[in-house]
Amino acid sequence: MNSYERLCFNLLGKRMKGKRDEYAQLRNDLISARFKTPFEVYLSTAFVSAIVVGLLAAVFIGLITWLLKLPTLIKYRGAVPGPLVVLSTYSLQIGTIAITIFSLLVFGGLTYAAFVMYPSLEAGNRRRNIDATLPYAINYVTSMSTAGITPAEVFRLLGDSPIYGESSVEARYIAREIDIFGRDLIDALRLVSSSTPSKRMKEFLQGAMASISSGGNLTDYFRTKADQYSLENRQTQKLFLETLGLISESYVTAMVAGTLFLIILQSIMSVLSGDNHPVFLYAITYIMIPLGSIAFVIMISSMTPEA
Structure with a gap:
């Protein structure tokens, strides 16, 4: 907790403690995203x-509006009620106040919404990373278990291997529950499985709990899950490549051939009509093509599995 967060907590921390039930989803997102900032501190920072x-x-x-006298640039033509005619002499003051209040609400609301949504987005990023690295992490776990290493030590070693991304982070939390808080392996697995954002990881940990509780062969379980997730991973990659091919065809059709056709058509119409300022052509060139390309990039980026 830095000095700014400490200041925010000192200002609003006591009030935020009573909002735990109201912001249950935010608390879950903070835990799933593995944020180290406590809930009351984070919410206090969001409000401040x-x-x-x-x-x-x-x-x-407000200063820009007042200095440039923007409200006075608005002219209304038509019948104006009597009271509004009187207020028109104060249009600069009223307009500045209205714009100032509107800016306060909009920018303050956007900042608050960004704070509330960010843990959910971070948890989603962690979920994709865990799902992508879990098959390889389970292969590592299987190798360690086959060598006769105890289950607790297996997860501890996985937590010390950063090459497995967020899967290592989840294993590190399991080791923390055992080493620092003195819990047994089943309780540690239960706690982490209840807070992980990945359904795959949750299923894997719950299966490990069941295998340990029933006295089953944990190595065989690890090997089975490794084969299962490797197969699912290959299927996911195949589906992504097929979808990527469809998106590329759509991009060529819409953003290359389609816009080229519109540019040629609008150019011919501008020449025939003698229009020296083809607004639609400018819109295609400077708005439609850049925004369309950005939209395709964002869509592909959101769909791409983590490496």
């Missing part, structure tokens, strides 16, 4: 940051 950003944005935009 929203207020600070909202006030700064409101003051800045």
